[in-house]
Amino acid sequence: MHTPGKIGRRTFGKELAAGTAALVLSEADGQVPQSSADADLRAARQSREQDSREIAQVPLPRSIEPAFRFKA
Amino acid sequence: MADTPSDVFFSTIGELSTRLRAKEFSCLELTRAFCDRLERTGPRYNALALSLREQALRQARDVDGELKRGRTRGPLQGIPFGAKDLLAVKKHPTTWGARPFAGQVFDRDAHVIEKLTATGAILIGKLSMIELAGGGDYRSAAASLTGPGLNPWDRTRRSGGSSSGSGAAVAAGLVGFALGSETSGSILTPSAFCGITGLRPTYGLVSRRGAMALSWTLDKIGPMCRSAEDCALVLQSIAGADPEDPGSAGRSFNYAPQFVRKPSELTIGYAPVDFEAWPAAEMRPGLQAALAGIKSLGVRLKEIELPPFPYGALVGTIIAGEAGSIFEDFIRSERVEQLADKTQIAGLKAMLDLPATDYLRAMRVRTLVQQAFRDLFVDCDMLLTPARMEVAPKVNEPLDGGGTPVFAAPRSQGLRELIPAGNLAGLPALSLPCGSANQLPIAISLVGRPFYENQLIGLGKLFQSQTDWHKRRPPEA
Numbered sequence: 001m002h003t004p005g006k007i008g009r010r011t012f013g014k015e016l017a018a019g020t021a022a023l024v025l026s027e028a029d030g031q032v033p034q035s036s037a038d039a040d041l042r043a044a045r046q047s048r049e050q051d052s053r054e055i056a057q058v059p060l061p062r063s064i065e066p067a068f069r070f071k072a
Numbered sequence: 073m074a075d076t077p078s079d080v081f082f083s084t085i086g087e088l089s090t091r092l093r094a095k096e097f098s099c100l101e102l103t104r105a106f107c108d109r110l111e112r113t114g115p116r117y118n119a120l121a122l123s124l125r126e127q128a129l130r131q132a133r134d135v136d137g138e139l140k141r142g143r144t145r146g147p148l149q150g151i152p153f154g155a156k157d158l159l160a161v162k163k164h165p166t167t168w169g170a171r172p173f174a175g176q177v178f179d180r181d182a183h184v185i186e187k188l189t190a191t192g193a194i195l196i197g198k199l200s201m202i203e204l205a206g207g208g209d210y211r212s213a214a215a216s217l218t219g220p221g222l223n224p225w226d227r228t229r230r231s232g233g234s235s236s237g238s239g240a241a242v243a244a245g246l247v248g249f250a251l252g253s254e255t256s257g258s259i260l261t262p263s264a265f266c267g268i269t270g271l272r273p274t275y276g277l278v279s280r281r282g283a284m285a286l287s288w289t290l291d292k293i294g295p296m297c298r299s300a301e302d303c304a305l306v307l308q309s310i311a312g313a314d315p316e317d318p319g320s321a322g323r324s325f326n327y328a329p330q331f332v333r334k335p336s337e338l339t340i341g342y343a344p345v346d347f348e349a350w351p352a353a354e355m356r357p358g359l360q361a362a363l364a365g366i367k368s369l370g371v372r373l374k375e376i377e378l379p380p381f382p383y384g385a386l387v388g389t390i391i392a393g394e395a396g397s398i399f400e401d402f403i404r405s406e407r408v409e410q411l412a413d414k415t416q417i418a419g420l421k422a423m424l425d426l427p428a429t430d431y432l433r434a435m436r437v438r439t440l441v442q443q444a445f446r447d448l449f450v451d452c453d454m455l456l457t458p459a460r461m462e463v464a465p466k467v468n469e470p471l472d473g474g475g476t477p478v479f480a481a482p483r484s485q486g487l488r489e490l491i492p493a494g495n496l497a498g499l500p501a502l503s504l505p506c507g508s509a510n511q512l513p514i515a516i517s518l519v520g521r522p523f524y525e526n527q528l529i530g531l532g533k534l535f536q537s538q539t540d541w542h543k544r545r546p547p548e549a
Contacts, residue, residue, distance in 0.1 A: 037414065037417070037418065040414055040415055040417070040418035041418040041421055041422060043418065044209065044415070044418040044419045044421065044422035045422045045425060047209070047388075047419075047422070048388070048389070048392060048422050048423075048425065048426060048430075050385070051382070051384075051385035051386075051388045051389050051392075052385075052389060052426075052427075052430040052433075054382035054385040055382055055385050055386060055389060055430070055433055055434050055437055056433065057382075058381060058382065058437045058440070060433065060436055060437060060440070064436045064437075064439050064440060065436065065439060066432055066435035066436050066438070066439065067289070067435050067436070067438035067439045067441075067442060068289055068435060
């Protein structure tokens, strides 16, 4: 599920946000990168899809229910 | 208190309570001094969302009257505090840190505000936060209605999110304590970056009624303070069953130091790689000294590694499913474009494309994560790891690094994903300042099984009796 080795830029950013990144990034040269809304949305969707692909790799017995329960 | 000695602003709750009862100063004097400081210095760190001076001074007069009549309500009586601006305070704006919600006003206090008010604690201000608690995957520190949260230890650095104002305000001595919230890291991160003690309670121990919902199954509210014992005193006041929070566990918390197990009876799981390889190089000596300090208390250390799950992906998918539903109308409206962080806008929009099966699969894998932690806690009483693997980043540095080169990672994962993992399992965590690196705070965190707060606080208090990192003040404060 997590292959040790090289960590890419986007993964690193996600890990930093999630509290799991390990190293301080080098000094930033500039400001927050400006990009078009479409490119941002495309990147966000790709990130979601990547998350889903990672989760899909976890072996999951059919009997396992979600971690919440409806209470009557 | 025209010239309030600065040590007052850095006193623990217990110290302030003792001085109030000894009539060294009145509650009104104390509250006025904290309000002055919060209003004067809070904006310096972009930590203040809203001053509540008028109602605070009224309440302080009431507390003075009570103390005069001998009516005591416990250690929080008369202590000025601040609350993250995702908590409703009736008749005042509750902005959730976001421009589109700047005019939002509720007619009822959040449950935790009601509870603290009932103990006599004095709410003096709403504290800044990352807009919508950063649920849309923000990148910029400026993703906040009040601007980037600045770190009192170095104003070129972030105070950390999403409870950025709470972290900075406690660190700079602007409040006696603060409330923050955590979905995945938002108490632990600013606590670690700002050098304060923060407690993330077990999921369900503290009611979220009146708090902005980001993720029904992940959100927690907790104290951010000057010591582990202060966290206990605040948690004791805010924990408890609430039928109005469907996630409420129906349990209360009683701080009972007399029931804390001896260190020699504790086994603590840790991973050497978390102290030797994963942290930034300049942090390692301080973290290794902290590890040695914990060991010297007499605990048994046991090497472990987290079970291999895609914790970050799980948290991201669960937040996407739940926040996408919570904010669906807002995301579909034009108001979403008013958010400060463009990446977050895109992240929120992308949530609406998440298939239900992906969300449910994540929640089913989460069941496996919970089982794995139950197994882990058979052999360990608690887990120990650096609270963060890096010091507070520069404010102008985007979270995705803006093209920063990749680096080679150690082979062992250790416990480095304990923030998302612990949040998925609903576990309590305590962040303890343990040193500094390049004049910036560093911290360790202790994580326990559900409802293990008393033991975490007990060990944290013992650690803090042997160290003084939690008493250090930022140079400017």
